[in-house]
Amino acid sequence: MAVDVLIAEDEPSILESLDFILRRAGWSIASVTDGDAVMGMLRRSPPKVLVLDVMLPKRSGFDVLKQIRADDMLRDLPVLILTAKGQAKDRRTAEELGANGFVTKPYANTEVLDEVRRLIGLAGAA
C-alpha cells in the first residue's frame, strides 16, 4: 500500500499522537525513529509528504533534508520540518536547505494537519 505520509520522529508519545491525527484525517502512514532509517524508507516506499523532526538520533533532520535535496529521485519531495528549536536561525536553516513547511513544538494538532494537507496538495500538483 502506498504511503501518504512518512513521519520521522523519535519521541514515542509525539509519534503516537501524530500517527493518530494523520491516520484519522484519512492518510496512510509509515514512521521511522532515527535519521539513518529515513533515506532507506524513502527509497523503498516513497511517500507524498515527509514530516521530519530535527533532533533525531544518529542523523539530524537537517542532515537528512540536505541529503534528500541532493538526491535526484527525492529532491522534489515535500518536507515539513518539526522542531522544538523555534529561533529564526533554525527557520532560516530549514528554508535554505529547502524545507517546504516549518512547525515549532509545542504545536496545535491543527497546525500540523493544515501543513500536511497543504503539502499533499503540492505533491498532487507536481
Add this chain to the structure above:
Amino acid sequence: MRAPIGLRISSKRRALGVSQAALARRAGISASYLNLIERNKRQVGGSLLIKLAQALELDIGELSGETEHRLIAEVEEALADPLLGNIGAPSAHDLVAQQPAAALAIARLHRAYLGAQADADDYSDRLRTDPLLAQLLHRVLSGITAVRSSAEILDDVADLDEAERRRFVQAIVRETRGLSEVARGLVGQFEVDAKARRLSPLRELDDLIFENDNYFPVLEEAAAELRLAIEAEGPFSEAGLTALLARRFGITVTRSASREVDAAGFPGQYHYDAGARTMWFQTSAIAATRQFQLTRLFAELVAAPTIERVVETPELTSDVSRRLAYRALGSYLTGAIVFPYERFLSDAEAANYDIEALQQAYGASFEQVAHRLVTLRRPGAVGVPFAFLRSDPAGRLTKHFPLPGLPLPSAGHACPLWAIYGAFRTPERTVRQVAQFPDGSRYLFVARAQSRRPASFADRAIHTSIMLACDILQADRTVYGAGLPLADPSLDMPVGPSCRLCPRRDCAERQEEALGPGGQHVAIRAPLVARSFDAGEGS
C-alpha cells in the same frame, strides 16, 4: 468558578439517607431555607457551613470543595499559560469534573514545567552555552508537545473508544513523569550536590501547608507546653525570655547598629551565633521582632525534635524543601507560643479581628498577628478563614497562604488593582477593599504597607505590604467590614487573579496579554495603525 456548595450538601445528604427536614433540624435552620441552599439560591458560609458539615459528619474542606477548587485554579493557570496559545481547551471546571485524572496530570505537569522554567531562567546564560542543558530543555518542549497534542485529541475527538482514551491519558501521565525527571536533571546541573535538591521546594511546602489546612496540632500542643514552661520562670516578655535563655542555655543577647550576617551569610536584623552563644539584634529591630525571635530561639533549642517530626514527611522530597519547611514551621510554632490558640481566638473574635488592636494586646507586629490569624483552623474552634499575602515593592508576591476559591497566583505578580499594591501609596495605614472576581466571587481585602526601619543613615529601609483576604460572607465578622456596602456588588472593585489569568477585556490596568479560561484571546493595547500580526494568537 465557585463550586456549587448547595449541590454538594444535597448529594452528601442523599448519600447518607438523611431527609432535608432532619438535616435542617440538626443545623438549626428551617427545611425551606435548607432547600434554598441546596438549590444554590442562598449563599452559605461561616458558622452555618460548619454546622452543616458537622451534621453531615464531613470535613468542612470536603463540603466546600477545597481540593477541587485548588485543582481548578491550577488547571486554569496551566491552560492560560501563553506557551499553549489558543488551543480552545475546555474550561478548567469542566475538565476537572469530566477528566479528573487528566486534569491532575496537567496540573502536575504545569507545576513541573514552572519549576524547570524558573531554574532555567535563573541560569539562562549557562543554558545558552551548555549543550547538555540545551538538550534537557529540548526534552521539556518535546514533553509539552506530547501532552498538548494528547490533550487536544482527548478534547477534540468525540468518538474515541475506551482503549484510545486510556492510551492518550497514559501518554499524558507518562510525559508528566518524564518532565519531572527532566526538571530534576535541569536542577541537578546547577547543584554542587545534585541529590540535595529537587523540583519546586516552595511548592512542596505550599502543599504541606495546604494539606494540613495550615493547622498543625502537634506544634500547637508543643507551643502550649513551651508557653507554660516560659511563664513558669517569669512573665512572657522580652526581658523574661532574655533571662530564661541566659539561665537555661548561657545565651547572651546583644544589640548594635552594625550590619552583620547570619551563618549562611544572609544580612538581617538578627542572628544567633551558636558557637559564641550570642543572639544579636540590630538596633533597628523593633520590640515585637526581638520578642518573637527570642521565642523562636527558645522553641528551636527545646522543641527541634517536634518540628523535625512534622518535617519528616514524604511530601517533602529534598533537603531544601525540609529546610524551608523547618523554617516555616519554626515560625508557626513561635507564633503559637506568642499567641496561645484559645486566648488569641477569643481575643480576635472579641476585637472583630482588628489587627491593630491585637498588635497592642500582644506587643506584636502587623505581620505576626496577620500570620497567626490564618492558622486559626482548629476543627471545632475555627476563626475567620483568611488568605495571607506579602508583596515586595516590585509587586512580587514573596509569601502566600491560600484560601480555597480565592484565585491566588502561585508566583510572580497578582492583579495590580489589589489592595496589597494600593497600600504602598499610604504606608503604615491599613486599607480595605471589596474585590469582585470575574466569576462573581467577592472577597474583603485588608492590606497595610510597612517599612523595616533603617539602623542608620547608610542603612536601607525595607518595604513590604501585607494583605489578608476573606470571603465576603465572613466580612461582617471583622471590624474591616463595618460601613462597607457588603450587600451591594455594584460598588466592588472589579479585579482578576493576575493579567495573564484575567478575562476582563475592559481593564485599563492590563499590562500583559491573557487567555481566558476557555482559551479566549484578550488583546492588550493595539498599535495606532493596525498591523498583520495584530489579529491574535497564531497570526
